[in-house]
Amino acid sequence: MIRYVRAQVTGKHQRQQCSSTKMSIIGIVAIDRNFAIGKGGTLPWHYPADMKFFKQTTIGNAVVMGSRTWQTLKRPLPDRMNIVLTTKQGIGVDSVVTLPDVKSVLTLAKTLTRDLFVIGGAQVYEAFLPHIDRWVVTEVPLSVEGADTFMPANFLEGFELYEVRQLDEELRAKFYERSRT
Numbered sequence: 139m140i141r142y143v144r145a146q147v148t149g150k151h152q153r154q155q156c157s158s159t160k161m162s163i164i165g166i167v168a169i170d171r172n173f174a175i176g177k178g179g180t181l182p183w184h185y186p187a188d189m190k191f192f193k194q195t196t197i198g199n200a201v202v203m204g205s206r207t208w209q210t211l212k213r214p215l216p217d218r219m220n221i222v223l224t225t226k227q228g229i230g231v232d233s234v235v236t237l238p239d240v241k242s243v244l245t246l247a248k249t250l251t252r253d254l255f256v257i258g259g260a261q262v263y264e265a266f267l268p269h270i271d272r273w274v275v276t277e278v279p280l281s282v283e284g285a286d287t288f289m290p291a292n293f294l295e296g297f298e299l300y301e302v303r304q305l306d307e308e309l310r311a312k313f314y315e316r317s318r319t
């Protein structure tokens with residue numbers, strides 16, 4: 139697992155890669171200019187560069203999603219442990235772990251040697267907010283009309299930006315970590 143540490147270089151904070159066995163809980167989301175993330179139960183855009191980035195970032199790790207987001211997938215995300223949060227009975231796919239609450243996910247996460255990515259939707263982002271160590275946020279240059287699902291307005295409160303990555307001409311991803319006080 140790749141982790142990052144701060145280093146003091148020429149008066150500025152820079153990040154260096156190092157190995158660590160500690161897993162992180164990382165929220166990953168794509169938002170429009172108004173913090174919209176969904177419309178009519180689906181993603182209101184299609185950006186191959188973001189899909190590729192999502193895959194590259196999450197592959198080999200665990201992902202947790204709400205049952206509504208699960209319904210938007212045709213099958214489990216390959217090469218990742220898929221966890222679906224639902225208060226109902228299991229979803230009937232053997233390779234998918236279904237759990238009834240955040241506490242159970244956190245208990246499972248403690249046994250992992252890889253990171254846990256919180257992949258949405260809004261209810262699940264909200265539920266994991268106090269537990270997120272880092273955010274990976276793709277900024278979509280749209281204002282989606284009729285959007286019905288939004289990130290909590292304060293979701294980045296208490297986080298600081300440490301990296302910006304251009305995904306293509308239009309899209310960039312921003313990386314945030316919890317501020318150290």
Ligand SMILES: NC(=O)c1ccc[n+]([C@@H]2O[C@H](COP(=O)([O-])OP(=O)(O)OC[C@H]3O[C@@H](n4cnc5c(N)ncnc54)[C@H](OP(=O)(O)O)[C@@H]3O)[C@@H](O)[C@H]2O)c1
Binds near residue numbers: 177
């Ligand atoms: N832009 C993005 O990056 C992004 C990412 C993901 C999803 N989305 C979009 O977001 C929308 C879906 O979001 P959503 O907020 O409506 O639904 P969601 O968070 O995907 O799923 C909600 C469901 O998950 C379960 N759940 C949520 N919190 C729980 C908790 N604390 N304990 C137990 N179960 C819990 C419940 O399932 P049960 O009712 O089965 O109990 C709940 O009805 C879609 O439009 C999707 O396309 C966007």
